[in-house]
Amino acid sequence: MKLWIAFWNILVKDMRTYYLKPPNVSWGLIFPLAWTGMFFIKSGSGLESILTLLPGVVAVSILFGTTSMLAVTVTFEKKNRSFERLLLAPVPFELLMLAKTSGAILFGVANAFVPVIMALFLADLSQVVWSAFVPAVFMIAVASTFLGLFIAVAVSEVFEAQTFSNFFRFPMIFLCGLFFPIEKLPVFLKPLSYVLPLTFGADVLHGAVHGGHVMPFALDLSLLGAFCLGLFAVSLWNIKRKWIL
Amino acid sequence: MTDAIAVEGLRKRFETVEAVSGISFSVCRGELFGFLGPNGAGKTTTINMLTGLARPNAGSIRIGGIDCTDRPRAAQHLMGVVPDESNLYPELTGFDNLCFCAALYGLGKTERQGRARELLDTFGLVQASNRKFGGYSKGMKRKLTIAAGIIHKPEILFLDEPTTGIDVAGARQLRQLIADLHQAGTTIFLTTHYIEEAERLCDRIAFIVAGRIVRIDTVEHLIQPIQEKHVVQIACANTLNDIQGNLSESFPELECKTIGQGLIRVEAYEPVRVGPLVRFLEDHGAEVSEARRMRPSLEDIFVRITGIEADAMRKEKEKAGGGQ
Numbered sequence: 001m002k003l004w005i006a007f008w009n010i011l012v013k014d015m016r017t018y019y020l021k022p023p024n025v026s027w028g029l030i031f032p033l034a035w036t037g038m039f040f041i042k043s044g045s046g047l048e049s050i051l052t053l054l055p056g057v058v059a060v061s062i063l064f065g066t067t068s069m070l071a072v073t074v075t076f077e078k079k080n081r082s083f084e085r086l087l088l089a090p091v092p093f094e095l096l097m098l099a100k101t102s103g104a105i106l107f108g109v110a111n112a113f114v115p116v117i118m119a120l121f122l123a124d125l126s127q128v129v130w131s132a133f134v135p136a137v138f139m140i141a142v143a144s145t146f147l148g149l150f151i152a153v154a155v156s157e158v159f160e161a162q163t164f165s166n167f168f169r170f171p172m173i174f175l176c177g178l179f180f181p182i183e184k185l186p187v188f189l190k191p192l193s194y195v196l197p198l199t200f201g202a203d204v205l206h207g208a209v210h211g212g213h214v215m216p217f218a219l220d221l222s223l224l225g226a227f228c229l230g231l232f233a234v235s236l237w238n239i240k241r242k243w244i245l
Numbered sequence: 246m247t248d249a250i251a252v253e254g255l256r257k258r259f260e261t262v263e264a265v266s267g268i269s270f271s272v273c274r275g276e277l278f279g280f281l282g283p284n285g286a287g288k289t290t291t292i293n294m295l296t297g298l299a300r301p302n303a304g305s306i307r308i309g310g311i312d313c314t315d316r317p318r319a320a321q322h323l324m325g326v327v328p329d330e331s332n333l334y335p336e337l338t339g340f341d342n343l344c345f346c347a348a349l350y351g352l353g354k355t356e357r358q359g360r361a362r363e364l365l366d367t368f369g370l371v372q373a374s375n376r377k378f379g380g381y382s383k384g385m386k387r388k389l390t391i392a393a394g395i396i397h398k399p400e401i402l403f404l405d406e407p408t409t410g411i412d413v414a415g416a417r418q419l420r421q422l423i424a425d426l427h428q429a430g431t432t433i434f435l436t437t438h439y440i441e442e443a444e445r446l447c448d449r450i451a452f453i454v455a456g457r458i459v460r461i462d463t464v465e466h467l468i469q470p471i472q473e474k475h476v477v478q479i480a481c482a483n484t485l486n487d488i489q490g491n492l493s494e495s496f497p498e499l500e501c502k503t504i505g506q507g508l509i510r511v512e513a514y515e516p517v518r519v520g521p522l523v524r525f526l527e528d529h530g531a532e533v534s535e536a537r538r539m540r541p542s543l544e545d546i547f548v549r550i551t552g553i554e555a556d557a558m559r560k561e562k563e564k565a566g567g568g569q
Contacts, residue, residue, distance in 0.1 A: 013334070088321060091349065
């Protein structure tokens with residue numbers, strides 16, 4: 001069987017049906033931009049602060065864009081039973097879930113570049129190390145998507161998925177070094193930062209945009225990769241255990 | 246030649262409830278096999294296990310010769326599934342839904358579009374092909390769900406309550422389509438609670454009650470024991486007390502039974518003389534409104550074997566899924 005036909009059509013169907021709908025635009029773009037505005041005004045340091053804010057805004061855009069999508073593409077389809085249609089198809093389970101998550105990954109990457117494009121008009125981005133920035137954006141999108149998948153399969157209602165997502169998303173804004181450096185966090189919170197995947201992605205973004213990173217890029221990306229594999233494996237195990245009763 | 250479906254000692258437990266209790270059966274290639282039982286008998290759970298949507302606790306499943314016991318999704322390329330509730334995408338059009346389902350089985354663009362048009366035509370849905378599935382009527386949804394189940398021309402088709410909740414004309418059309426698929430050589434596993442539907446369509450039937458198969462046979466063999474019997478049903482406008490006992494005393498050669506309010510069923514191995522029966526009833530205060538000879542049906546056998554009144558089963562299902 002031509003598996004790529006199934007993969008491609010699942011991806012295209014999800015893109016056409018769910019993405020760029022008003023709720024996704026609000027969660028993926030408006031909300032992070034509101035956060036940026038808040039930090040920008042609070043810092044009071046003018047346009048020169050854009051470069052320090054950009055990594056955080058990019059990471060938040062990806063995080064909110066991807067995690068909110070999976071509640072729709074997975075939890076909603078499970079609820080209205082159309083996900084069963086996919087489970088009945090002769091497509092390997094891993095490929096099926098990759099097809100379901102690929103759309104969210106692409107959406108996350110696209111979300112990431114909206115603040116970058118806006119920043120292009122307001123700041124000088126000539127010193128940005130794009131060879132580190134782009135892989136970091138991609139890896140954050142993959143990790144956030146798989147985090148969304150992990151959440152989506154753990155619940156049965158869309159509203160539960162959104163609520164449960166916030167349980168992870170909001171602490172991550174403060175704990176992952178997006179806007180506040182991890183070294184300035186209270187000692188008891190620091191270990192928590194390093195069990196959250198976004199910490200490593202944000203470190204690469206900070207390093208790529210203004211050189212302020214803590215760990216080597218290769219280590220950051222490897223740890224992000226390990227988080228991706230772990231989250232994907234746990235999600236698949238959960239689906240098989242909970243949905244194929 | 247291997248069986249299309251072979252099941253041995255299949256069990257499924259949900260916490261404290263055993264939904265399917267060690268059932269065994271086989272379905273030959275090209276056969277239309279009926280799985281008949283009341284709500285909660287284990288029909289859908291069995292289909293879910295056969296199609297890879299549920300994992301059995303014990304037993305073995307072979308689909309088209311492929312062992313699916315440990316790999317529940319190993320034979321999905323052979324099967325088409327029409328679930329008891331439509332599971333297509335409400336935000337896609339009818340045409341797009343069919344094309345998408347075909348793509349899941351690896352059909353190329355030209356092939357899937359051609360097949361989608363062909364099926365929309367077969368099911369009389371051409372006019373609605375560009376409308377969103379969410380706006381379809383119940384009958385249209387059912388038809389499109391069946392079309393989606395056969396878009397890839399499966400060898401084995403699982404139909405879970407295909408005519409529940411749709412109007413009489415629609416149900417008749419669907420039954421004809423099922424018969425046509427059967428004629429074309431598709432193996433069909435049909436669950437239904439409409440006994441007359443199973444009688445009309447199926448080669449063999451299994452009765453399942455409380456997770457156990459109580460009887461499997463051809464329709465002909467199932468009906469044979471009662472075909473030799475003569476049955477008369479008498480309807481009275483009023484309800485009579487202990488009329489069953491009085492009838493049995495006066496007509497010991499007849500088997501008399503009250504089957505509803507003012508409804509008496511009389512069975513005998515000799516032709517039943519209706520005149521004396523009616524006179525007897527009227528002498529005992531009955532207002533006889535109708536007396537008619539009944540053709541023995543699968544329903545009689547079902548009631549006899551399972552102890553479940555078919556009418557009660559039908560009403561229960563229609564309450565849950567909409568009337569036919």
